[in-house]
Amino acid sequence: MIKNREAFLQTIATQLGRSTPSLTKPERNWKHLPQHEVLKGASADELVEILVEHCANIHTTVKICTQLTLKQTLEEAFATYNNGQIIYSEDARFEQLQIESFIAAQQSFKWDPTQGDMNIEIAERANIGVVISDITLAESATIMLQSSAQRGRTLSFLPENSIAIIPKSSIVPRMTQAAQFLRKQSHVASCVSFITGPSNSADIEMNLVVGVHGPVRMMYIIVEDV
Amino acid sequence: MAMKISKNKFNDRLSMNLDNDFMRSAVSSAQHRFQTRRSTAIESLDWEQWRNHGEEIRQHVLEHLDYYLYELSENVAARGGHVFFAKTAEEATNYITNIAKEKQAKKIVKSKSMVTEEINLNTHLEQLGCEVIETDLGEYILQLDDHDPPSHIVTPALHKNKEQIRDIFTEKIGYTASSQPEELAQHARQILRQDYLTADIGITGCNFAVAETGSVCLVTNEGNADLVAALPKTLISVMGLERIVPTFEEMEVLVSMLTRSAVGQKLTSYITVLTGIQEELDVDGPEEFHLVIVDNGRSSILGGEFQSILQCIRCAACVNVCPVYRHVGGHTYGSIYSGPIGAVLSPLLGGYDDYKELPYASTLCGACTDVCPVKIPLHQLLHKHREVIVEREGRAPISESLLMQAFGMGTSSQSIYRFGSKLASTAMKPFTSDDKISSGPGLLKNWTDIRDLPSPKKERFRDWFDTHSKGGRS
Numbered sequence: 258m259i260k261n262r263e264a265f266l267q268t269i270a271t272q273l274g275r276s277t278p279s280l281t282k283p284e285r286n287w288k289h290l291p292q293h294e295v296l297k298g299a300s301a302d303e304l305v306e307i308l309v310e311h312c313a314n315i316h317t318t319v320k321i322c323t324q325l326t327l328k329q330t331l332e333e334a335f336a337t338y339n340n341g342q343i344i345y346s347e348d349a350r351f352e353q354l355q356i357e358s359f360i361a362a363q364q365s366f367k368w369d370p371t372q373g374d375m376n377i378e379i380a381e382r383a384n385i386g387v388v389i390s391d392i393t394l395a396e397s398a399t400i401m402l403q404s405s406a407q408r409g410r411t412l413s414f415l416p417e418n419s420i421a422i423i424p425k426s427s428i429v430p431r432m433t434q435a436a437q438f439l440r441k442q443s444h445v446a447s448c449v450s451f452i453t454g455p456s457n458s459a460d461i462e463m464n465l466v467v468g469v470h471g472p473v474r475m476m477y478i479i480v481e482d483v
Numbered sequence: 484m485a486m487k488i489s490k491n492k493f494n495d496r497l498s499m500n501l502d503n504d505f506m507r508s509a510v511s512s513a514q515h516r517f518q519t520r521r522s523t524a525i526e527s528l529d530w531e532q533w534r535n536h537g538e539e540i541r542q543h544v545l546e547h548l549d550y551y552l553y554e555l556s557e558n559v560a561a562r563g564g565h566v567f568f569a570k571t572a573e574e575a576t577n578y579i580t581n582i583a584k585e586k587q588a589k590k591i592v593k594s595k596s597m598v599t600e601e602i603n604l605n606t607h608l609e610q611l612g613c614e615v616i617e618t619d620l621g622e623y624i625l626q627l628d629d630h631d632p633p634s635h636i637v638t639p640a641l642h643k644n645k646e647q648i649r650d651i652f653t654e655k656i657g658y659t660a661s662s663q664p665e666e667l668a669q670h671a672r673q674i675l676r677q678d679y680l681t682a683d684i685g686i687t688g689c690n691f692a693v694a695e696t697g698s699v700c701l702v703t704n705e706g707n708a709d710l711v712a713a714l715p716k717t718l719i720s721v722m723g724l725e726r727i728v729p730t731f732e733e734m735e736v737l738v739s740m741l742t743r744s745a746v747g748q749k750l751t752s753y754i755t756v757l758t759g760i761q762e763e764l765d766v767d768g769p770e771e772f773h774l775v776i777v778d779n780g781r782s783s784i785l786g787g788e789f790q791s792i793l794q795c796i797r798c799a800a801c802v803n804v805c806p807v808y809r810h811v812g813g814h815t816y817g818s819i820y821s822g823p824i825g826a827v828l829s830p831l832l833g834g835y836d837d838y839k840e841l842p843y844a845s846t847l848c849g850a851c852t853d854v855c856p857v858k859i860p861l862h863q864l865l866h867k868h869r870e871v872i873v874e875r876e877g878r879a880p881i882s883e884s885l886l887m888q889a890f891g892m893g894t895s896s897q898s899i900y901r902f903g904s905k906l907a908s909t910a911m912k913p914f915t916s917d918d919k920i921s922s923g924p925g926l927l928k929n930w931t932d933i934r935d936l937p938s939p940k941k942e943r944f945r946d947w948f949d950t951h952s953k954g955g956r957s
Contacts, residue, residue: 258560258565258566259556259557259560259565259566259568260565260566260567260568260578261567261568261569261570261574262552262553262556262566262568264568264570265552265568265570265724265776265778266549266552266553266568268570268778268782269548269549269552269724269782269785270549272782272783272785272786272787273546273548273549273785273786274786275549278549278550278553279547279549279550280550280553281550282550282554283543283546283547283550285543285729285730285733287536287539287540288535288536288539289532289533289535289536289539290536291528291529291532291533291535291536292533292536292735292736292739294529295528311749315752368766370764370765370766372766373766374766376766376767377680377714377766377767381676381680394750396749397748397749397750399750399754404765404767404768405762405765406762406763406764406765406766409765409766409767410709410713410767410768411709411710411713411714411767414706414709414710414713415710431739432735432738432739432750432754433732433735433736435735436730436731436732436734436735437731437732439731439756440695440730440731440732445696445698445756445758446758447562447757447758447759447760447761447762447765447768448712448713448755448756448757448758448768449755449756449758450709450753450754450755450756451750451753451754451755451756452752452753453748453749453750453751453752453753453754454752455752456704456705456706456752456753457704457705457752458620458621458668458704458705459638459704459746460619460620460621460624460638460639460640461620461624461640461645461648461664461667461668462509462644462645462664463509463512463513463516463638463641464645464664466664466665466668468668468669468672469620469668469671469672469704469705469706469707470618470672470675470676470679470705470706470707470709470710471705471706471709471710471752471753472706
């Protein structure tokens with residue numbers, strides 16, 4: 258429901274010198290588009306290098322592995338965070354990366370829309386959340402997640418430790434390419450999260466505190482999937 | 484808290500803050516850190532081109548604001564959301580308190596939002612009996628400290644030290660650990676986590692609304708906005724009417740510029756784009772979503788000589804370079820909007836009665852203009868305010884009026900000027916010691932309170948010049 262729109266828009270139109278509000282989509286003829294020049298032409302390996310380098314600035318541990326060594330890398334990652342309850346999204350890519358059965362064999366829970374609020378309860382007490390990045394931004398070392406019934410948004414916020422698996426093929430130069438991707442979708446997810454490292458705050462005397470409301474620790478595992 | 488944060492007069496606020504040594508050194512060191520981080524974050528980019536693009540996006544949106552608000556509201560509604568256009572602060576707070584009543588809300592969690600401060604939303608909700616909890620760590624600290632006002636747009640508790648924060652936590656929330664920021668933050672995390680899980684309503688601001696998809700984009704480092712938006716069943720986002728972009732493509736440009744300019748990060752930890760209500764089978768996310776679009780004086784700025792101030796994306800880069808802010812701190816401005824942006828915006832939204840001194844709280848050095856990511860000519864707008872205050876409103880500060888009258892009188896005739904300048908030395912004699920005036924009378928007092936003034940010489944410069952040019956010493 259939309260309330261009070263007509264009078265509100267009329268006021269704006271009048272201030273802008275129009276007799277009635279404009280209902281025609283304006284042309285966007287930008288003179289400057291510097292965002293397309295950033296990391297233009299960088300190779301896949303160069304993008305990985307940039308991403309890895311930036312992880313040092315965002316308090317994030319990063320591992321690189323192949324599809325063959327992914328299971329072992331993940332096992333070590335779980336151990337680093339002292340194992341415990343794991344929660345992960347329902348995502349066909351876990352199977353494609355051949356780690357679905359491994360994760361299922363741990364003390365783990367797969368996000369299940371039929372279980373309602375129980376998902377949130379488990380996520381809240383889980384030690385580790387595991388997700389797979391949809392698009393990864395090299396420039397800022399950022400993962401992008403699109404929510405769905407099978408991939409709850411709080412899964413990557415509530416657990417104290419967060420692990421993001423990054424297929425190498427998901428890496429693009431920067432947010433520009435993610436924005437273009439999102440615009441092409443016929444239906445945008447109800448929540449698209451761009452996540453860059455663990456949560457943090459500098460609100461107390463400008464001292465950085467890592468781990469405020471969201472995850473305290475974060476790890477990226479880049480998989481050479483191509 | 485409304486936009487106005489103090490009943491004291493400007494000069495009283497100024498004296499009070501100039502005496503606050505901790506605040507002044509905290510602000511000065513914060514400015515230094517913000518500036519260094521920002522410089523590092525933009526060094527690999529062709530930043531001037533980015534500024535040009537940022538400016539053209541914001542100008543385009545303002546020129547077509549009626550269309551983009553129409554498109555935004557259509558798309559929010561198409562995704563199951565409600566849109567309320569509020570002409571005034573009162574309309575906005577009435578609408579939101581009615582939702583709280585309807586939901587019989589007891590607990591409301593909020594993420595940081597300047598516009599909700601501006602419309603005094605928390606007070607209205609609290610009067611209704613709701614517990615309103617600010618979840619941004621800085622805002623949370625201020626709220627616990629009996630609603631101490633924010634002193635910076637991005638880091639609102641900048642004026643407090645960690646010992647003060649420990650004392651507030653000890654008194655208000657049973658804190659027993661040290662003043663280490665990590666321990667303080669950990670305690671807040673534990674308390675607030677339960678609040679997210681049990682709140683009836685979540686309220687957020689809006690960094691950018693995307694017209695093409697009806698999305699709201701939230702930018703944080705703490706991740707608090709995400710939990711506010713994901714856990715309560717009802718979500719309300721409040722935005723100023725100008726806070727809009729056409730598509731994701733412009734959103735990403737402005738987000739990239741905002742995070743670099745505000746905190747020197749390529750992106751903050753969380754950039755979250757929310758579209759409508761939760762979808763079928765979704766477990767988290769709101770079942771009900773309201774977008775409240777607030778005018779509250781903004782539309783009257785459109786189409787006028789101050790329109791460019793609506794380009795602002797609230798990064799506070801101007802605050803972080805301002806030499807006046809460095810010395811006087813945020814509270815001196817008497818408004819939730821401080822620094823150069825506050826000195827331009829507060830008089831426009833709150834009127835000259837309360838804020839006529841702010842345009843004078845500037846050296847017009849232009850550092851704010853140079854650093855603005857969307858190229859708002861801030862120092863020119865401050866100058867424009869002074870022009871309006873003096874010429875159209877006829878209310879220049881009294882000292883300036885007197886000075887100008889005296890100057891006008893003294894310089895209107897050659898003989899009066901000559902007489903006056905010869906007299907100056909004699910007139911100032913009672914106040915002079917060692918060729919310096921340390922405690923001047925009348926208008927001079929404002930100067931000599933802070934530093935000495937050299938006393939006028941007996942021999943005027945013109946007389947000295949005449950003597951020397953007629954073959955005197957070189």
